[in-house]
Amino acid sequence: MALDAVINSKNLLDMALERLRKSLAREPLNPRSCIDSPEDWAAAARLALYIAAATKNPYLLKRFADSESKRFLELMRKVPGIQDLRCKIEIARDLGVVAKPAHEVVTGIVVATFGNPVAVRWTSYLRYAPQDPFWAMINRPVVKGWVVVPLEDFERLLEEAYEEQILKTARENELAVGRVAASIDASLVEDLLKKYAHKPLKAPSQPAEGPHPPCMKAILDALKSGDNLPHTARFAIATYLLHRGWDVEQIVDLFRTSPDFNEKITRYQVQHIAGQVGGRKEYAVPSCETMNSWGLCPTNLGCGVKNPVQYGRKVTVKKSN
Structure with missing residues (x-):
């Protein structure tokens, strides 16, 4: 279906906006509509992607792609025929x-x-x-x-491949995204931008106990970019920041930049790491050897410390001498 026809169809535009809203909110979609009207479903999904890209907010686009890929996985597991x-x-x-x-x-x-x-x-x-x-x-x-x-x-x-394909489609169709941006009233997505757009990460530029080690700085930089981190990286940065004096709510706010952010789950996990719920065991910061085995040490054990928490003090002492 031609893009102009899709944009000018109030029904498809409404479907696309609803698709975008539900994806960003991680609300379930009825797969029946995909089976009953596959052409309209596909056209609305593509338009929803273009609208997300037209906001020029990378975090919102990544959140949309992450949610759509999870919905794709659910369809693969539930829709008859595709299960084969x-x-x-x-x-x-x-x-x-x-x-x-x-x-x-x-x-x-x-x-x-x-x-x-x-x-x-x-x-x-x-x-x-x-x-x-x-x-x-x-x-x-x-x-x-x-x-x-x-x-x-x-x-x-x-x-993962489907999520990458979504982002690739947005990159490779800049002209279509531009036409959507020029044709659709920006006020239609204003509320979504206010609710889901990436907020700048507020973190001390030079925290107490010296600078962050390269491994933790890399994780923080990835969070600032809105990247989806592996569980090991999330665990490591949570334990490290708790050690540095951050409270649970500050760390939860930090993870709001993750495309798959779920506040309830994130808060419980950070509280668990802090020893506030569950087994009441406070977890230690992973050692440098462990960070390296997880593929999270950018220097390959080149910092000269045994644990990331020692790095800031070492750099501070070295500068004072």
Whole structure:
């Protein structure tokens, strides 16, 4: 359907705005509408993306893409037909993920252990695997360049690929985004921008106990950019900032820049790390060795300390001498 026709259709514009609102609010969509009117569904979804991109707010766009990718994962698991593994492998190919049923690559205990595993080409795996130690390729069976994963992990890779595809579509269609920006009344998304637009991260530029170590500074910079961090990075920065005297609410506010932010879950997790709920155990800041094993040390243990909390004091003492 031509873009002008979509923009000029009040019904499709309303559908697109509702799609955008629900995605940003992480509210569920009725998949029935996708089945009953797939053309209108697709047109409204594309227009919603263009409207998100037209706001020129990277955080809002990333939040939209993150929510849409999670909805895509839910549809893959619930919509009849798409649940079939062969269909998911075809979807993977469209997203640039090279995969095949694992029994075509390996047999025996690996297939039996995972139940219904999928073999993913190692280049696709590295491109879309989340930055988390759980996903390190060394922890996966690799056979002749194919990484064997359980079905649920394969679906997770497709979620990441779908999110990247959404952002790529926005980048590659700047003219269409510009036409949408020029054609649609900005007041229609004013409330959404007020509620979901990225707010600048407020953090001390030169906190007590000296500067942040490179690992924690990199995590903070990623948060400022609105990046989605792996769980290990979120755990590390929470423990570190608690040690530096930040309270739970300050840290919760820090995570508001994450595209997948959920206030209730985030507050509980930070309180758990602080020892305020659950087992009442206050977690220590991960050591430099641990940070490096998690892939979170940009200097490869080159800071000369054993724990990130020692870095600020060391730099301060060195400058005073």
